[in-house]
Structures are given as C-alpha cells and as structure tokens.
Amino acid sequence: MTNACYVGIDLGSTTTKSVVLDDCGAILGRGITNSRSNYDVACEIARNEALIDAQMSRLRNAFGGHPVLGEHAKVLGPALERSFRWRQHVRQLESLSRFCFEFAGDSDDLQNVLVEIVDEMRNEADSLYSGLAGTHRQSEFFRDIAGAQFQRLAEQRASARTLPYDTIVGVFDRAIIKVENEEDDLTFEGNAQAALARSLARYAKTTEEVRDAAQQVMQALLDQPPEVRCSVGTGYGRARLPFPKSQIRSEILCHGLGAHAMFPNTRTVLDIGGQDTKAIQVDGDGIVTSFQMNDRCAAGCGRYLGYIADEMNLGVHELGPLAQTSKRHVRISSTCTVFAGAELRERLSLGEKREDILAGLHRAIILRAMSILARSGGVEEEFTFTGGVAHNEAAVASLRDLIQENYGERTLNISPDSIYMGALGAALFAKREADQVLAGDETAAPEAEATA
Amino acid sequence: MSDEARDIPKEPSMLRQKELVGGYFDRLSRAREDGKKVVYTFVPGNLTELLAAFDVIPVLPEINALQSGIRKKSGAYVLEAEKLGHSEDVCTYVKSDIGMLRTGVGPTGQPIPEPDLLLLSYTGCYTFMKWFELLKEQFPRAEIAMLHIPYQGDGEITEDMKKYVSDQMRNEVIPKLEKLTGTKYDEDKLRSHLELSAKAEDDLVWVWESAKNHPSPIDGYFGGVFYIGPIFTAFRGTQAGVDYYRLLRDEVEQRVATKEGPITPVGQLNEQRYRIVVEGPPNWTSFRDFWSMFAAEGAVCVASTYTRVGGLYDQGFRHDPTRPLETLGEYCMGCYTNLELPLRSKLIAKYVKEYDADGFICHSVKSCNSFSAGQLLILRDVERQTGVPGGFVESDLVDPRYFSPANIKNRLESYFQMLEQKRAGGARAREARP
Numbered sequence: 001m002t003n004a005c006y007v008g009i010d011l012g013s014t015t016t017k018s019v020v021l022d023d024c025g026a027i028l029g030r031g032i033t034n035s036r037s038n039y040d041v042a043c044e045i046a047r048n049e050a051l052i053d054a055q056m057s058r059l060r061n062a063f064g065g066h067p068v069l070g071e072h073a074k075v076l077g078p079a080l081e082r083s084f085r086w087r088q089h090v091r092q093l094e095s096l097s098r099f100c101f102e103f104a105g106d107s108d109d110l111q112n113v114l115v116e117i118v119d120e121m122r123n124e125a126d127s128l129y130s131g132l133a134g135t136h137r138q139s140e141f142f143r144d145i146a147g148a149q150f151q152r153l154a155e156q157r158a159s160a161r162t163l164p165y166d167t168i169v170g171v172f173d174r175a176i177i178k179v180e181n182e183e184d185d186l187t188f189e190g191n192a193q194a195a196l197a198r199s200l201a202r203y204a205k206t207t208e209e210v211r212d213a214a215q216q217v218m219q220a221l222l223d224q225p226p227e228v229r230c231s232v233g234t235g236y237g238r239a240r241l242p243f244p245k246s247q248i249r250s251e252i253l254c255h256g257l258g259a260h261a262m263f264p265n266t267r268t269v270l271d272i273g274g275q276d277t278k279a280i281q282v283d284g285d286g287i288v289t290s291f292q293m294n295d296r297c298a299a300g301c302g303r304y305l306g307y308i309a310d311e312m313n314l315g316v317h318e319l320g321p322l323a324q325t326s327k328r329h330v331r332i333s334s335t336c337t338v339f340a341g342a343e344l345r346e347r348l349s350l351g352e353k354r355e356d357i358l359a360g361l362h363r364a365i366i367l368r369a370m371s372i373l374a375r376s377g378g379v380e381e382e383f384t385f386t387g388g389v390a391h392n393e394a395a396v397a398s399l400r401d402l403i404q405e406n407y408g409e410r411t412l413n414i415s416p417d418s419i420y421m422g423a424l425g426a427a428l429f430a431k432r433e434a435d436q437v438l439a440g441d442e443t444a445a446p447e448a449e450a451t452a
Numbered sequence: 453m454s455d456e457a458r459d460i461p462k463e464p465s466m467l468r469q470k471e472l473v474g475g476y477f478d479r480l481s482r483a484r485e486d487g488k489k490v491v492y493t494f495v496p497g498n499l500t501e502l503l504a505a506f507d508v509i510p511v512l513p514e515i516n517a518l519q520s521g522i523r524k525k526s527g528a529y530v531l532e533a534e535k536l537g538h539s540e541d542v543c544t545y546v547k548s549d550i551g552m553l554r555t556g557v558g559p560t561g562q563p564i565p566e567p568d569l570l571l572l573s574y575t576g577c578y579t580f581m582k583w584f585e586l587l588k589e590q591f592p593r594a595e596i597a598m599l600h601i602p603y604q605g606d607g608e609i610t611e612d613m614k615k616y617v618s619d620q621m622r623n624e625v626i627p628k629l630e631k632l633t634g635t636k637y638d639e640d641k642l643r644s645h646l647e648l649s650a651k652a653e654d655d656l657v658w659v660w661e662s663a664k665n666h667p668s669p670i671d672g673y674f675g676g677v678f679y680i681g682p683i684f685t686a687f688r689g690t691q692a693g694v695d696y697y698r699l700l701r702d703e704v705e706q707r708v709a710t711k712e713g714p715i716t717p718v719g720q721l722n723e724q725r726y727r728i729v730v731e732g733p734p735n736w737t738s739f740r741d742f743w744s745m746f747a748a749e750g751a752v753c754v755a756s757t758y759t760r761v762g763g764l765y766d767q768g769f770r771h772d773p774t775r776p777l778e779t780l781g782e783y784c785m786g787c788y789t790n791l792e793l794p795l796r797s798k799l800i801a802k803y804v805k806e807y808d809a810d811g812f813i814c815h816s817v818k819s820c821n822s823f824s825a826g827q828l829l830i831l832r833d834v835e836r837q838t839g840v841p842g843g844f845v846e847s848d849l850v851d852p853r854y855f856s857p858a859n860i861k862n863r864l865e866s867y868f869q870m871l872e873q874k875r876a877g878g879a880r881a882r883e884a885r886p
Binding site: 236249250251252253276287288289290291292293295375377 | 828832835841842844846856858859862863865866867869870873874
C-alpha cells in the first residue's frame with residue numbers, strides 16, 4: 001500500500017462532496033460541505049475534509065494493526081476524530097463570534113445578548129463532541145449545528161419590545177455567511193498532534209507506552225502525507241475548478257460509474273440531487289448508454305424538500321420519518337418548488353394532517369422521477385438510487401411501490417454513501433487518468449498541471 | 453445588427469446571404485410605394501414560385517419571429533402578446549409575431565406592410581391556422597386563401613392526395629391571387645421560376661451532402677440555417693437564389709479540397725471530435741451560445757432535419773417545371789413535419805448512417821408541437837435502428853425564458869462525454885473498479 005491517492009469532487013447545487021480513493025481504488029475518505037454559493041471555498045473545504053478523513057482512516061488502520069494500540073484503537077480512533085472536529089468547531093465559533101460583534105452595531109442590549117449567547121455556545125462545544133454525542137448527527141455542517149444553538153439561545157433572550165428575536169438571529173444570518181466563506185486552514189498535518197494529545201489526555205487507559213506508540217504512529221503518518229496523484233471534478237460547479245478538461249466529468253458519467261462501482265450489476269441509476277433529477281442507464285462496465293434529466297425546472301428535486309422542511313419548520317431529515325407515520329396519502333398535484341409552500345398551506349387549511357401531506361409530497365416527487373426514468377429507457381435490473389434524497393425513507397418507500405407497480409420486481413440498491421456517488425465516480429475517473437499517465441498516455445493530464 | 457449576430461464569424465456566403473435577406477426586407481418596406489401586393493404565408497409548403505409568378509412579395513411570419521429572436525427582440529414581443537391575453541403555452545413564434553406586429557416594424561426595424569392576402573399553404577401545423585385567424589382579426593381587410601394539405605399518415609403521397617391539392621390550387625389559390633393582382637395566371641412564368649428553383653436545389657443538396665466528408669466542411673445545423681435562408685424565403689425560383697447557391701457551393705468545394713471545417717463561434721472547426729445529426733429547430737435567442745456548446749466540444753452537425761423543413765431535396769424531390777401545380781402540391785405534402793413519425797425516424801437513422809454520425813440529438817422545443825410531439829419515440833426508434841445513442845435537450849424557439857444555459861450545457865457535455873466513453877470502450881471502466 002502506498003500513500004498515493006485520487007480525489008473526486010462533486011460540486012452540487014446544495015452540497016459539495018469529495019471522495020479520496022487509495023491506490024487500490026477503495027474509499028479512504030469522504031468530505032461534505034454546503035455549497036454556499038461559493039464553489040471555490042466549498043471545493044477546498046470538501047477536499048480538505050476528505051483528505052482529513054482519509055488520514056483518519058489510515059490512522060485507525062495503523063492503530064488497529066499495532067501491537068500496543070490494537071486494543072485501544074476502537075476508542076482512540078473515534079476520540080481523535082471528535083477532538084479534531086471539536087477543534088474545527090471552536091475555530092469556526094471564534095470566527096462567528098468575531099463577525100457577530102462586527103455586525104451587531106452599537107446597541108448595548110444586542111452586544112450583551114451576543115456575549116451571553118457566544119459564551120453559552122463555547123460552553124456547549126465540549127458536549128457536542130463528547131463520546132456520548134458521537135461524531136455523526138443529522139447535520140455535521142457548522143451552519144446547522146451553530147444555527148440551532150444560536151436560535152435556541154436567542155429565543156430564550158429575545159424580548160418582543162426591546163430586543164426582538166429577528167434582530168438577534170439577523171446578526172447570525174449575516175455572520176454565518178462570512179464564516180462559511182472563510183477558507184478552512186485546519187489541515188490534518190497542522191492539527192493532528194494537538195488533537196491526539198487532547199484525546200490521550202482524556203482517555204482513561206492512556207499509559208506512557210500507549211502515548212509513545214500513538215505519537216510514533218501519528219508521526220509516521222505525518223511523515224508520509226497523502227500524495228494526490230490526480231483529481232477529477234464533477235457537478236454543476238465543475239467549470240469553476242482549475243482543472244484541465246480531461247479532469248472534468250459530467251455528473252451523469254460519474255453517478256453511473258460510482259453506482260456501478262458500488263453495485264456492479266447496476267443497469268439503471270436514479271439520482272435525485274438538490275436541483276436536478278437524473279435517470280441514467282449503464283452497461284455492464286458502468287458506461288452510460290442513455291440518460292434523461294429534468295428540464296430547467298427543479299420541480300420535485302431535493303431543494304423542494306428543503307422548502308417544504310422550511311415551511312413546516314422541520315429539518316430535512318425529519319420529513320421522511322414523519323411521512324412514514326402517515327396512514328393515507330394526500331394527493332399532491334404539484335411538485336413545483338415555487339408553489340410548494342402554497343400547496344402545503346392550502347392542504348393544512350383543509351384540515352389534512354402534516355404526515356399525510358408529506359406522504360403525498362414524497363410520492364409526487366417520486367412520480368416525477370418515474371417519468372424521467374421512463375424517458376431514459378425504464379428501470380432495469382438492478383436499480384441503484386443515489387443522491388441525498390436516497391436517505392429519505394419515505395421517498396424510498398414510494399419509489400419501491402412505484403417501481404413494483406410499473407416494472408415489477410427489481411433489486412433496489414441504496415448505499416450509505418449514496419450522497420457521495422458522484423464524487424466516487426469522479427475519483428474513479430481520477431484514478432483512471434493517473435493510471436493512464438503511468439501507462440505513458442500523454443493525453444492524460446497529471447496532477448501537477450491540474451493544481452498549478 | 454444585434455450583438456448576437458455580430459459576434460458570429462461570417463463565411464463569405466453568409467455575408468451574401470445577409471445582403472439578400474437585407475434586400476428582401478428593404479423591398480418589403482417599400483412594397484406600398486412600389487405598388488406591390490403582400491402575401492403572408494409560412495415556410496413549410498410555401499408556394500414561393502407561384503407568388504413570384506404573380507409578382508407579389510411573401511412575408512413569412514416564422515422568419516420574422518426567428519429574426520426577432522436572433523436579434524434579441526422576441527422576449528419583449530412575447531411579453532406584449534401575453535399582455536394581450538395569449539397564454540404562456542402558446543407557440544412563441546406566434547406570440548413574437550403578434551407582439552412585433554403591434555410595433556408596426558419588422559425585425560430589421562423597417563416597416564412591415566399589412567397583408568393583402570393570408571395564404572395558408574400548409575395545414576400540418578394546427579397552430580398555423582390559429583395564427584392566421586389572429587392575423588385576420590388584426591387585419592380584417594386581408595383575404596384568406598387556404599390550401600388544405602393532407603398529412604402523410606400512411607407514409608406516402610397517393611395520387612388522390614396529389615389531385616386533391618392541385619385542384620385546390622386551381623380552384624382556391626390561383627383565383628384569389630388573380631383577383632388580388634388583377635393578373636391572369638401565367639403557367640409559363642411559373643415554369644421559369646420552377647426551373648430556377650431546381651437549379652438552386654441541386655447546389656443546395658451538394659452542399660448538404662458535402663458534410664459526408666471527414667472533416668465536414670459545413671455545420672449542417674447551425675451553419676445550415678444560414679444556407680437555407682434564401683431558399684426558405686423569397687429567393688427560391690429566382691436568379692439571385694441560383695447565384696447564391698453557386699457561390700456557396702464554390703466556397704464549400706474549396707474547404708473540401710483543403711480539408712477545412714466550418715467557421716463556428718469558437719473558430720474554424722477543423723478538428724471534429726463528434727459528428728452529430730440534429731432533430732428539431734434551433735433556439736434563436738441564444739443561437740450563438742447554443743452553437744458554441746457544440747463547437748467548443750468539437751462537435752460538428754453533419755445533418756439536421758430542421759434544414760429540411762423547406763423541402764426534402766436530398767431525398768430526391770425537385771421542383772419540376774413540367775408539372776407546375778402538381779410539383780408544388782408534392783412539395784407541400786413532402787415537407788418534413790408532414791411526415792409520419794416512422795418516416796421521420798427512418799430519415800434520421802438514414803442520416804446517421806450516411807453521414808457517419810457518432811450520435812444524434814433531439815432538440816425538443818416547448819413551443820412547437822409539430823416538431824416536438826413524439827420526439828422521445830423517435831429517439832428510441834433511431835437508437836434501435838442505428839445502435840447509436842441519442843441525446844435530448846429542451847428549450848424554446850424565441851422565448852428567452854426557456855433557454856437554461858447551465859442545464860443545456862450540462863446535458864450536452866454529458867452526452868458528448870458519454871459518446872467518448874462509449875468510444876473508449878469498456879476496458880477503462882473495468883480497470884477503474886475499486
């Protein structure tokens with residue numbers, strides 16, 4: 001095993017994802033961030049996150065196989081990751097604090113409330129990244145975590161007469177945009193030892209021997225940083241990447257290849273992303289043979305669910321479970337993202353239950369996807385569902401029903417990595433490009449050019 | 453001239469074409485002073501030679517709409533028509549025309565005279581009939597002549613169909629033109645125009661078929677719309693038309709000899725990575741961007757169905773001076789959108805094979821049912837017949853709101869990359885498995 005790796009970046013309309021593959025083509029790291037209308041920053045952050053994750057994987061493997069650290073690896077690995085995330089969080093919190101005070105103006109009341117809120121958020125940072133909290137929550141984005149805290153704390157301190165809630169939260173809304181557009185310099189190399197020291201200090205079974213061994217393993221890893229041989233970009237923002245043309249791929253090809261890599265018998269792929277829905281047919285080698293996308297209207301895409309969640313004052317991740325509690329579907333005629341709020345309010349005013357409306361909305365989204373699937377050539381065995389919406393169980397349930405009704409029995413594949421499928425495909429293309437360079441094909445572009 | 457039109461590098465024939473079209477709009481703007489009668493008619497199945505025989509000037513509303521589109525004026529015209537109550541779903545050629553006519557000037561900014569006669573010579577498009585109903589409302593003094601054209605529902609033109617159409621010409625169209633102009637129908641004059649048509653058609657077919665060369669010396673879709681301009685409009689059956697097509701042929705012959713490609717918005721396309729057949733009309737409001745999306749990927753359009761809406765000359769049809777009215781009837785019935793879907797698929801498949809195309813793309817137009825209805829069926833059918841994958845993009849004719857550059861570019865890039873991937877074969881994909 002070498003330290004060579006290959007990076008795929010999927011610059012989607014909502015989130016930017018990155019996947020790092022090792023020299024054998026196995027997934028080593030994943031990174032995701034919200035695209036925040038700034039693809040340059042989003043790309044950098046997602047790529048950095050994936051590289052950090054890749055190093056974490058290598059470290060976990062090294063700990064696991066180490067004679068002294070082996071028995072501690074299960075605790076130390078996740079602890080180290082939490083320490084790292086905590087450092088990232090605290091760093092972003094300081095930025096947030098700085099911008100909040102900058103935007104608060106001269107109002108003493110507002111400044112005082114912000115001091116309280118920020119202090120409280122600092123106090124809560126530890127518990128957010130404690131062993132009990134785990135490293136995986138519904139959203140790992142700083143915007144979402146800090147936003148939820150800030151709103152809660154603002155609500156407790158707001159006063160309709162002297163300091164309205166909207167005024168306080170308005171400061172956060174402005175500040176978070178600044179925070180998100182700052183480049184993230186929290187690299188693995190620059191922070192790993194400090195994070196390790198924090199984890200070791202908090203681990204009850206840390207001995208001299210464990211400490212030395214862990215630090216040595218870490219140093220060995222740091223001495224051999226990942227060597228990115230090639231990067232390939234895909235997604236709507238791909239034109240922003242400073243890559244030569246050979247390192248840019250359409251997301252159609254990337255989703256096709258990603259799905260094929262995960263599930264080699266895949267013949268039909270459905271990807272419901274933030275802003276478009278794609279139906280892709282691939283052959284036995286993962287080569288795209290046909291595809292269809294929604295037209296310029298984003299009706300029925302992931303963003304639609306985002307609007308619905310906002311309208312219902314819920315998190316996107318809460319929509320599916322709530323819809324699953326429905327006993328009957330309300331028929332929803334429109335999947336128009338713009339009209340989503342109006343349709344929802346009308347149904348509520350007619351006395352329909354929220355879960356029934358949501359069940360209907362999910363079915364409407366999938367009906368639209370069915371039409372795009374039909375246009376692409378139907379649903380063949382096996383069928384792989386990718387994109388963020390593949391994590392929504394209500395959407396998946398509707399899809400299962402409608403596939404069964406229209407095409408009969410089909411194997412439906414959904415990977416826990418479904419959101420990374422485009423980035424995975426891109427990383428596979430990156431590996432292919434690098435392999436071609438090694439094989440002496442001069443038309444392939446090496447990484448040196450790509451990142452220049 | 454609009455920025456859009458100015459930016460596109462021009463071949464010499466394109467400059468000549470522009471002069472011709474400009475001269476036509478000049479002539480049209482002076483029609484009243486010159487004592488000429490004006491007949492509004494449509495491009496598919498147009499009876500240009502017959503109109504020339506009566507010395508009247510044709511106005512082609514779709515040409516005005518597309519000219520307004522390419523000059524970026526149609527968006528405002530469409531909105532104007534919507535203010536008058538025309539729905540968002542109505543054909544945008546119609547709405548652009550309705551909006552434009554309210555301004556009193558045509559796409560070049562010169563006046564467009566009111567019609568003396570509304571000559572509906574192709575009924576395969578139902579919208580045409582409704583369009584003329586609207587024009588009749590706007591210009592109540594205009595006469596109407598309607599030529600009902602049977603659809604090729606069974607894939608052929610029968611003797612009965614031919615008789616049905618030529619009878620209508622004798623009994624409906626010609627008497628109305630005689631009444632309008634006070635001139636007796638002169639069949640010899642019509643024959644002489646038809647003779648000139650056939651000459652120009654020979655050269656046009658040669659130009660179209662030059663795209664069978666590698667590299668193709670022409671772009672048979674985007675460049676093709678410049679080439680068909682004169683023969684689609686007022687110049688079929690004229691010496692000016694014959695001269696233009698001779699000039700064009702000479703120009704293309706030169707490029708064949710030097711193995712050069714066509715001039716495109718991104719430069720001369722000598723290195724052609726993909727040879728594409730295109731079905732459906734272009735988008736006019738983002739014409740240059742749309743063309744650039746092909747050319748930037750090294751895609752050259754070797755054949756297109758849109759360039760055949762004014763006549764399937766490459767399939768053997770020629771205006772025949774020995775059978776003047778019959779040949780015009782056959783022309784009307786033979787226009788591309790009057791073909792049943794299997795015939796359209798067969799034709800596209802034939803182009804894919806004969807022009808050695810790597811792929812074909814359907815441009816589905818929101819506005820145009822004549823073209824767009826059934827295109828997905830055509831897509832699958834052509835794929836089956838040729839084994840070549842089809843691509844599908846959607847926009848509109850002249851409503852700028854329906855051209856989504858990011859979406860279209862994404863689809864086209866994906867499509868071209870798909871062709872590349874297929875070309876490279878499955879070996880690389882197998883290697884790339886994790």
